[in-house]
Amino acid sequence: VTYIGKHPDLPDEPPNPNHKPGQGGPNETLQRLYRNSDPSMYTYMSEMADVLKEYKDRFMVTEDYVSRHNPVDRYLEYYEKVDPAVCAPFSFENFDFMMAQTATDYKQFYDAYLAAMKPDYVPTTVLGNHDQSRAATRMGRIAARAAAVMQLTLPGMAFIYNGEELG
Numbered sequence: 001v002t003y004i005g006k007h008p009d010l011p012d013e014p015p016n017p018n019h020k021p022g023q024g025g026p027n028e029t030l031q032r033l034y035r036n037s038d039p040s041m042y043t044y045m046s047e048m049a050d051v052l053k054e055y056k057d058r059f060m061v062t063e064d065y066v067s068r069h070n071p072v073d074r075y076l077e078y079y080e081k082v083d084p085a086v087c088a089p090f091s092f093e094n095f096d097f098m099m100a101q102t103a104t105d106y107k108q109f110y111d112a113y114l115a116a117m118k119p120d121y122v123p124t125t126v127l128g129n130h131d132q133s134r135a136a137t138r139m140g141r142i143a144a145r146a147a148a149v150m151q152l153t154l155p156g157m158a159f160i161y162n163g164e165e166l167g
Contacts, residue, residue, distance in 0.1 A: 002064040005041030007034035038066075042081035052086040060087045061124065061159070072112045079121045088122045090129070090159065114155060123156030128164050135164055 013030035024145065052058040071093055072158065078089040088099050092110055126136045127147055135144040151158045 001041055001045055001062045002036040003134055005036075005038035007038055008040075012035070020033075022031075022114045042077070044085065045078075046084045049083045049086045050091045052084070058086060061157075062087065063129070064089060065092055070108070072116050075113065076116055084118075084121045087126050088157070089125045091124045110154070117156075123154070124159060125154050125156060126149055126159045126161070128161040130161070136159045136167070 011034050013032065013034060016029055016031050019029050048060060052060055062082075062167075064078075073129065075089055075091060078087070093106075093113070114123060127144075132138065135147055138144075139147060148164070151160075
């Protein structure tokens with residue numbers, strides 16, 4: 001959903017000064033200042049949520065890799081700007097914290113994430129998706145099993161990407 005809202009003037013993106021030729025794809029050659037995360041995306045998402053409300057028992061989960069400088073605040077934007085009765089964002093923090101951070105860091109993030117949730121917000125947990133290799137490949141089988149147990153015992157809605165259940 002990050003790309004459904006664009007800057008109204010559609011300006012060109014400036015070159016990415018950190019890009020190293022030969023690394024990453026063409027998408028990495030430019031900064032992402034205007035092509036994603038424009039506030040208008042919430043207007044479009046709210047319109048989609050309004051359509052969902054016309055049907056019984058419908059729910060939408062959105063995909064966006066949020067800014068890492070304060071992910072809890074960014075996730076809250078989704079809940080506050082789009083009806084949480086019919087919409088929640090995938091929480092992709094599991095990808096980063098499971099791989100690069102300590103258990104203490106992850107607990108601090110998740111405690112802050114859950115503390116920020118209002119009673120009608122549905123927290124989500126995700127260990128994998130189509131952009132990532134399977135958890136067992138990234139973490140190893142033992143760590144992936146422990147992560148799956150944790151994911152399935154945390155509050156909220158757990159999402160298991162096709163194939164993760166095979167270990």
